Amino acid sequence: MTNTKIPLLTIPLGTEAHRFARQFAAQQATPQKGKRVYFNTLAVYAVHCYLRWLEIETNLNESDSWHPGKGAILNVADLALPGIGKLECRPVLPGESSVELPPEVTENRIGYVGVQFDESLTEVQLLGFAPAADTVNPPEELQIADFQPLDVLIDYIHQLKDVQKAIALKGAEKPRPLLINLSRWLENLFEGGWQSQNAFLDTANLAWNLRYRMDWNVRSAIQLGGGKLEEPTTFVAGIKLVDLGVQLAGLPVALVVTFMPEVKYNTILQVHSMGSEILPEDIRLTVFDESGTTFLEAKARRADNFIQLMFKGNPGERFSVQIALDVASITEDFVI
Numbered sequence: 369m370t371n372t373k374i375p376l377l378t379i380p381l382g383t384e385a386h387r388f389a390r391q392f393a394a395q396q397a398t399p400q401k402g403k404r405v406y407f408n409t410l411a412v413y414a415v416h417c418y419l420r421w422l423e424i425e426t427n428l429n430e431s432d433s434w435h436p437g438k439g440a441i442l443n444v445a446d447l448a449l450p451g452i453g454k455l456e457c458r459p460v461l462p463g464e465s466s467v468e469l470p471p472e473v474t475e476n477r478i479g480y481v482g483v484q485f486d487e488s489l490t491e492v493q494l495l496g497f498a499p500a501a502d503t504v505n506p507p508e509e510l511q512i513a514d515f516q517p518l519d520v521l522i523d524y525i526h527q528l529k530d531v532q533k534a535i536a537l538k539g540a541e542k543p544r545p546l547l548i549n550l551s552r553w554l555e556n557l558f559e560g561g562w563q564s565q566n567a568f569l570d571t572a573n574l575a576w577n578l579r580y581r582m583d584w585n586v587r588s589a590i591q592l593g594g595g596k597l598e599e600p601t602t603f604v605a606g607i608k609l610v611d612l613g614v615q616l617a618g619l620p621v622a623l624v625v626t627f628m629p630e631v632k633y634n635t636i637l638q639v640h641s642m643g644s645e646i647l648p649e650d651i652r653l654t655v656f657d658e659s660g661t662t663f664l665e666a667k668a669r670r671a672d673n674f675i676q677l678m679f680k681g682n683p684g685e686r687f688s689v690q691i692a693l694d695v696a697s698i699t700e701d702f703v704i
Contacts, residue, residue, distance in 0.1 A: 376484070376493040377518060379414040386489075388413060395436040407459040408433055408445035411483035414492045415447055415457040418518075424525060425450050433457075443470040446477070452528045453478040455521075460484045460495065460512065467510045474506035478528060482515050497521035547686070548702045550627040550635070553604040560700075565605035565624070603628040609642065612696040621647065623691060623700065635704070637689055638676040639668075646673050648693055653677060656688040663687065 389409040393402035412433045416426050430448035432438045446454040456477045458467040467482050482495030496515030546560040558564060604627050609620040626636040637655065641647045647668040653675050655664040666675040681687065681704040690699045 376495060377418065378491050378493050379418055380491045381410055381414065381489060385410055385413040385417075392434075392436045392439060396440055401440060404443060405436070405439045407461070407485065408439065408443070408457075410485070410489070410492065411445050411457040411459040412447050414483055415455065415481050415494070418494060419447075419449075422522065424522075442472045443468075444472055446473070449478070449525065451532050452525060456480045457483055458510075462487055465512055467512070469507060469509055471506075479521065479524065480510060481518075481521065482510070482512060494518060497524070499524065545699070545701045548606075548700060550604075550606075550625070550702055550704050551629070551683075553606055553627060554629070558606055560608075562606045562608045565607055568607040568622075602630050608700070610639075610691050610698050612691070612693050612698065621651070621691065623689065625689070625702070627704075633678040633680055635681045635687075636676060636678040638674050639691055640674045646671055647675065651675070651691065651693045654690045654692065655679065656690065658686040660688075 389406045392409050393406040396402040396405055412428070412431065416428060419426050427448045427450050428434045430450070431446050431454070432442060432444045433446050438444065445457045445459065447457055448454055454477050456473045456479070458469070458473075458480055460467055460482050462485060467480065469480070473480075477500050479497055479499045481497055484493040484495050486492075495512055496517055497520050498510055498515050548560055548562065552558075553562075553564070556564065558567075605624060606627075607622055607624050610623050611620040620642050622640040622642055624638040624640060626638075628634045628636075637653060639647065639651065639653050649668055649670050651668045653666045654662060655677055657663045664677045664679060666677050668675050683704055686701070686703045688699050688701050690697055692698075
């Protein structure tokens, strides 16, 4: 078996890296803390330069290691990768064979990069990458032999990016509107705020004349569409209150959908006023087909107490119904 040594990547340390290191170290209370911060700063800056060469975004200012006050308390060498997490860049001094992992760096890290220093401090070597350890029983150190090639780090970063993108896309997806299945109404299965006509008229606090008008208009529409009132299984009516807000002074209207699967005009739509004898002028009732094209439209005139549309739909056909007044509107989606 041949033991092939992985070639290490050398990163030069220029004047800017040492300027940051001197600046942060000078703000520490003791020389020991100053030395620790100096090496931590150089390690972070070296990994920052490496990732930027690969066009991987980093943010030094979002890293705890770039805030001297935190460096005085915590032994951290973290590099923030926006939208991904924090990468810990642990310095390895000459003669050391392991990397110390203080408790503060064993949580909220995607992994660790070992950064090997030489005596001159003019360059460092990146020893490799180790994924984040178990946070329940985290190790106190990593052996240099535990580090994997830097290619593993790059692949890991891209995997985390893909995961974050998927999460963001999922969060940005608009919830699909509820599709109301009219055939289920025949089984007395109503959802999405819809009620059967009988249930609505029994429970709604309606004035007697409004209750009578809604019931009469629904029955008239059934007869007009070809239905028979004496055969109750041939039709079903669902009612839902629709609130268009300030445009209706907070008073809702009722959308009534009557479905009669066995007659010519099997779908009848009505809009009734719930707050007065007449509908607001110019309130619109529109039907869109599955492609979003306007199929039918009705608009209330000055003295209308309801408006209606009727059409024949085929099994499985989808359509949308919109009630609109001025800029306010609400849409319901149906399938026959």
